[in-house]
Amino acid sequence: MSTITIKNLKKKFGTKLAVNDCSIVFEKGKIYGLLGPNGSGKTTVMKMIAGLYKPTKGSIMINDIPISYLSKADVAFMSTENFMYSHMKISNVSEYFCDFYMDFDKEKFEILISEFALEMDMKVGELSSGMNAKLQVAATIARKASVIMLDEPLNGIDLVARDQILNAIIQHATEDNTFIISSHLVDQMEPILDEVIFIKEGQFIIEGDAETLRIERQKSIVDIYKEVFAC
């Protein structure tokens, strides 16, 4: 079952081509890793799927609906920008998200918050950057959206917290949703990915089942990554 179908997607910023003729089908029940170095176009692709950037060319269908306010209801997106208000307590964040998103699950959010060793009465403005990152992951995953996209969820996060986040992803990836996770921390992500997409200069250059790639190339995803992106 396909969730997202992307055809000949292109995005230009002025004269700079950020995403160049990308096509792919994302299936239900899988975790996708969008892997590439800084500036390769990962975030641009995600923002187009989230409906935040308008494609210059090409089409994106989510559950057979073109990108619109309707498709946005199906997509939970965690951007790398901080999107939490510092005056709120975590409990306010929960209510705030509940008001905005029909599919926000307060109970799930509270469980995630405790799994992430945070507390509901903590103030957002007083959280460390790692704690804030965990809060953003929790708020995104707590939505029962069919597409969950996390842009660099492991950035600036300590080892213990990384495990907490990876566990949360393993736990909340079901047969009914699609996870798309961008990262350049390939070694950390590798064991939990079903499919990998390597993006280089705005193009999908390798794409496929992670285990199949390991078998075919007799190499880990990390080593393939190094091979592809080493200059």
Add this chain to the structure above:
Amino acid sequence: MEFNASIPIYLQVIESIKKDIVSGKLELGARLPSTREMALEKKINANTAARIYKELEYLNIAYTKRGIGTFITESKDTYKQIKKELSESYIESFVMNMKGLGYLKPEVVDLVKEYKER
């Protein structure tokens, strides 16, 4: 679990389960965790965990009781077979390594006999 780079993850987990069966850490007939529990325990993707269970069933190492769970086989023959298989593969890699160093088989045997466990 730490994973080796070039071998598919599902094969590495199967190998570790085989080891646990032979060493007795996993008893014959023991119930295995659910796929999601296994995924969390080994920090792997749930689909990979499902694939591991399918493969274990295919190899007759485990079987599924519908609605109850997946269990390690009770067959002693399978146990013996796994033990034989594992020991053979360890011996093979050991002997290959020793050959690589230029030892002949009788010398290797002598060295093993002389070897004192620490």
